[in-house]
Amino acid sequence: MSDWAPVFISVVLFILLSPGLLFQIPGKCRLVEFGNFQTSAISILLHAVIFFAVIAIFLIAIGVHMYLGS
Structure with a gap:
């Protein structure tokens, strides 16, 4: 299974x-x-720094995962 959370969160x-x-x-x-x-x-x-901080919080600190399929 692939973890799609980094892709989805990064695009949004x-x-x-x-x-x-x-x-x-x-x-x-x-x-x-x-x-x-x-x-x-x-x-x-400034927007790049904010992007890096928010993506680090979502993916590393919180550990969001999203799996598609069965």
């Missing part, structure tokens, strides 16, 4: 944490901007 977090898609930290004018579809180098770095 990648979509949700793409800078400028839903939100951007830091924004160009404010600390947090929503749905502006723009990005900067510091925003990419």
Whole structure:
């Protein structure tokens, strides 16, 4: 059986944490901007750190597993 949790969680977090898609930290004018579809180098770095922290929490600390099939 294959564990699909890392794949599923990574894809969902990648979509949700793409800078400028839903939100951007830091924004160009404010600390947090929503749905502006723009990005900067510091925003990419900060979103990558947040992605790594959340994926580590879900996969290592909590130990989420998802098995498909019978």
